[in-house]
Amino acid sequence: MKEILVVEKILKANDAVAESNRLEFARRGVLVINLMGTPGSGKTSLLERTCVSLRDRTIGVSVIEGDIATTNDAQRLSDKGVQVVQINTDRFGNACHLDASMVCSACCSLNLEDREILFIENVGNLVCPAGFDLGESFRVVVLSVTEGEDKPLKYPVIFRSAHAVILNKTDLLPHLDVSVEQIKMNVLSVQPRCLVFPVSARTGDGFQRWVDWLVGSGKSLG
Numbered sequence: 739m740k741e742i743l744v745v746e747k748i749l750k751a752n753d754a755v756a757e758s759n760r761l762e763f764a765r766r767g768v769l770v771i772n773l774m775g776t777p778g779s780g781k782t783s784l785l786e787r788t789c790v791s792l793r794d795r796t797i798g799v800s801v802i803e804g805d806i807a808t809t810n811d812a813q814r815l816s817d818k819g820v821q822v823v824q825i826n827t828d829r830f831g832n833a834c835h836l837d838a839s840m841v842c843s844a845c846c847s848l849n850l851e852d853r854e855i856l857f858i859e860n861v862g863n864l865v866c867p868a869g870f871d872l873g874e875s876f877r878v879v880v881l882s883v884t885e886g887e888d889k890p891l892k893y894p895v896i897f898r899s900a901h902a903v904i905l906n907k908t909d910l911l912p913h914l915d916v917s918v919e920q921i922k923m924n925v926l927s928v929q930p931r932c933l934v935f936p937v938s939a940r941t942g943d944g945f946q947r948w949v950d951w952l953v954g955s956g957k958s959l960g
């Protein structure tokens with residue numbers, strides 16, 4: 739019983755910081771995307787291509803990279819000229835997710851002036867990130883077609899909280915025995931309002947619709 743109380747307290751404390759993050763992001767007019775998914779689903783690859791597409795449309799973007807260890811992903815984005823800050827959660831007991839305080843601290847190292855979109859790549863995991871509000875505008879889950887059709891049914895909590903699912907690696911479909919329609923149906927069965935964007939971060943296929951949605955969502959913030 740005590741353990742449950744502790745968990746509840748942690749989540750309540752996180753929610754308070756998340757709300758203050760949300761107010762600050764709204765004050766600055768920054769659209770914030772909490773990008774979640776398994777390790778290897780293609781979150782960083784998606785960000786690399788998305789950030790370049792947004793820059794071509796003169797949209798200012800920043801990225802917070804969450805990983806247990808290494809600065810590899812931050813380096814990949816920095817190499818593309820993206821303003822990025824890395825959070826390594828091995829400094830916080832190997833946390834398997836980001837929390838709102840980590841995001842708040844990371845924002846101190848970012849210049850968010852003239853930035854319209856902030857992406858937060860969460861630690862690769864389909865379970866823990868779901869419970870932690872970061873103050874984001876939208877939650878997006880990256881699922882690759884190689885992960886199989888049943889993942890939305892097996893990990894319903896994270897998909898239930900998602901505004902959109904990126905179905906990545908569609909370039910591999912000719913080599914797989916997997917149905918995009920079945921994955922979409924499984925996503926919609928746990929979250930009927932979820933948007934689904936089939937894309938290939940490798941070829942750029944499907945990116946137009948995804949980037950249009952980001953730009954439109956940013957504009958609707960006013």
Ligand SMILES: Nc1nc2c(ncn2[C@@H]2O[C@H](COP(=O)(O)OP(=O)(O)O)[C@@H](O)[C@H]2O)c(=O)[nH]1
Nearest residue numbers: 776777778779780781782783906907938939940
């Ligand atoms: N074929 C293919 N491979 C991809 C695609 N997106 C990512 N990958 C590969 O998947 C692996 C993991 O990608 P990464 O972006 O590091 O995933 P993350 O761990 O979710 O950030 C890398 O080898 C990428 O090159 C894609 O659309 N198609």
Ligand SMILES: [Mg+2]
Nearest residue numbers: 781782811859
């Ligand atoms: Mg990554």
